[in-house]
Amino acid sequence: MVCLPLACSSPNLKKLGSLHEPQQVKRGGEIKSTGTHSHKSAKSKSRVLEDQERIEQFWLLFQSALKSRDSSKVAALTTFPLVDFIYEGIGKKGTREEFERAFPNLFNEDAIQSLLSQPASKLKKLPDGRRYAEWHNGEDSEGQLTIIYLFAAPNGMWRLVQIVLIG
Numbered sequence: 001m002v003c004l005p006l007a008c009s010s011p012n013l014k015k016l017g018s019l020h021e022p023q024q025v026k027r028g029g030e031i032k033s034t035g036t037h038s039h040k041s042a043k044s045k046s047r048v049l050e051d052q053e054r055i056e057q058f059w060l061l062f063q064s065a066l067k068s069r070d071s072s073k074v075a076a077l078t079t080f081p082l083v084d085f086i087y088e089g090i091g092k093k094g095t096r097e098e099f100e101r102a103f104p105n106l107f108n109e110d111a112i113q114s115l116l117s118q119p120a121s122k123l124k125k126l127p128d129g130r131r132y133a134e135w136h137n138g139e140d141s142e143g144q145l146t147i148i149y150l151f152a153a154p155n156g157m158w159r160l161v162q163i164v165l166i167g
Contacts, residue, residue, distance in 0.1 A: 051153070055131060058151070058158035059120035065106055066112050071103035074160070083150075083162040106163055111135040123151070130161075137167075 042134070065073035075096050085094030087102045099106070107115075114135045123131040130152040137145045145167035152161045 051129075054153065055121040055123070055151075055154070055158050058153075059123070062160070063116050066107060066115055069107075069112070071100040072102065074107065075099055078160040079152075082160075085163065087165065106147065106165075110137065115149070129153075139167075143167075 018118060035092065041118070045167065055110045062074070062077050065077055078096075080094060080096045080099070082094030082099060085098065086092050087098065087105070091098030115133055118133055123133055125131055130150060132148055132150045137143070143164065146160075148164040148166070149160060150162040151158055153159070154161075158163070
């Protein structure tokens with residue numbers, strides 16, 4: 001039986017090293033290696049943890065900017081031009097200026113409250129690693145509106161990259 005360092009409290013077993021380094025454990029007279037994880041899979045797990053930390057840090061900054069209702073603070077956490085930005089009467093290029101003019105409609109009070117109440121762990125994940133949050137105004141037919149806020153980290157830095165309005 002092999003115990004992980006945090007899960008094992010037996011004083012007779014040596015504390016195992018990191019999963020990155022294969023260890024030798026004596027079992028019933030023979031030596032078995034605990035090095036079942038390759039460096040590649042350990043690095044991959046490390047990258048996933050780092051990415052999770054980055055999205056959580058970004059999400060806290062994003063929520064703080066939303067809480068202030070300051071379009072320029074939210075814009076600072078956004079990549080421009082926004083992908084496929086089409087907002088009637090505001091613009092179609094997805095520039096920072098168009099974003100700031102449309103801000104009160106893109107982030108209405110109900111949408112802001114919904115985003116502020118959502119932890120980073122509840123952001124929905126797409127197969128390519130991007131995350132998104134959505135807000136729906138609760139209407140069933142005429143007047144129905146859903147806003148999807150899409151986040152990505154193409155250069156390792158999470159940003160708002162697209163806003164999709166449906167309705």
